Amino acid sequence: DVKVTQSSRYLVKRTGEKVFLECVQDMDHENMFWYRQDPGLGLRLIYFSYDVKMKEKGDIPEGYSVSREKKERFSLILESASTNQTSMYLCASGINRGNYGYTFGSGTRLTVV
Amino acid sequence: QKEVEQNSGPLSVPEGAIASLNCTYSDRGSQSFFWYRQYSGKSPELIMSIYSNGDKEDGRFTAQLNKASQYVSLLIRDSQPSDSATYLCAVNGGGYNKLIFGAGTRLAVHP
Numbered sequence: 318d319v320k321v322t323q324s325s326r327y328l329v330k331r332t333g334e335k336v337f338l339e340c341v342q343d344m345d346h347e348n349m350f351w352y353r354q355d356p357g358l359g360l361r362l363i364y365f366s367y368d369v370k371m372k373e374k375g376d377i378p379e380g381y382s383v384s385r386e387k388k389e390r391f392s393l394i395l396e397s398a399s400t401n402q403t404s405m406y407l408c409a410s411g412i413n414r415g416n417y418g419y420t421f422g423s424g425t426r427l428t429v430v
Numbered sequence: 431q432k433e434v435e436q437n438s439g440p441l442s443v444p445e446g447a448i449a450s451l452n453c454t455y456s457d458r459g460s461q462s463f464f465w466y467r468q469y470s471g472k473s474p475e476l477i478m479s480i481y482s483n484g485d486k487e488d489g490r491f492t493a494q495l496n497k498a499s500q501y502v503s504l505l506i507r508d509s510q511p512s513d514s515a516t517y518l519c520a521v522n523g524g525g526y527n528k529l530i531f532g533a534g535t536r537l538a539v540h541p
Contacts (some may be wrong), residue, residue, distance in 0.1 A: 348526055359533035360474075365525040393526070407473055413526040416462040416481045421473040 320344075321422035323410050329428045332393040337393055338339070338425050340408030347413040349391035351375075351383065354424075356369040367413055398429045432523040436532035445519040445541050449506040453519030453532055456500070463495055463502045464529065465494040466518040474518055478504060 324339035342349065350365040352375075362375030364383040372383050380402060383391045389411075395402055405426050409419040433456040443449045443498045451465075462481050466474035480493040480502065492505040502521075506513055519532040 348528075357533075360531045365526075378483065411527060411529075416479065416522075418462075418464040418466075418476045418479055418520065419452070419529060420476070424473045 320325055321408055321420050323406075323408050323422040325425050325426050326335075326423065327426050327428075329430060330398050332399060332429055334395075334398045336398050336402075336427070336429075338393040338395075338406055338408075338427070340391045340393070340410075340422055342391075342410040343389065344410070344420075345388065345412040347388075348411045348419075349385065350409040350419065351381075351391065352391045352407045352409065354378070354407060355404050363393065365395070388393075391413045398427075400429050403427060432521075432530050432534075434519055434521050436517075436519050436534060436535045439536040440538045441535055442540060443509050445509060445511060445539055447509050447539075448540075449509045449513065449537055449539065451504040451506075451517050451519075451535050451537065453502045453504075453521075455502070455521045455523070456523065457523040457530075458497075458500065460523050462484045462519060462522040462527075463493070463496050463509045464520040465491075467494060467519060467532075468534065469517060470515075476491075483496075487497045487515045494529055506537075511539050511541060514539050516540035 351363045366385040408422040411419040463480040468474045478493040494503045516534040518534045520529040523530045
């Protein structure tokens with residue numbers, strides 16, 4: 318089974334801090350994604366990456382950046398955390414062809430105070 | 431803008447009944463369709479995928495696809511309280527095999 322591991326289950330950070338969320342997958346998937354999920358708003362795509370060092374903005378990239386230096390690792394960076402970035406963050410991975418869905422990590426619940 | 435629409439619910443069904451969850455999508459070029467189950471506070475889990483028109487059965491779950499009507503559904507037979515969750519419909523509709531998710535339907539199965 319594909320494993321997608323997110324480094325933290327719960328995180329509390331202060332406003333203005335730089336925050337790193339890490340995601341690692343073990344199945345050599347090309348694609349990796351970062352979503353945030355808020356009540357009533359569903360899954361919203363922040364960024365995705367289709368190859369090492371390649372990235373594309375999703376629907377809500379403002380206030381975030383990403384890094385993919387190795388195929389298995391995709392990091393989400395909050396440059397200066399704000400309270401409106403309090404959310405559940407979900408990482409997912411998948412292959413970039415064929416009829417396959419994504420596998421999600423267990424999520425990181427981030428609270429910015 | 432490619433869209434996937436789901437009724438947000440809650441859909442309330444009694445234990446043992448059939449739960450029917452529906453999803454429509456806007457991109458006629460979509461080829462792959464997925465259902466995810468998400469328990470409260472947990473991450474989505476892939477439970478069904480379907481690629482061809484018709485029905486696909488897996489245990490108590492049946493996925494139905496009608497590409498002409500741009501409609502995909504999930505039937506859960508003999509619903510159990512443990513099926514209570516939010517069900518997300520996802521459709522491939524972007525480059526690099528990106529998925530587009532619906533907002534989800536909350537299902538409540540009561541004893």
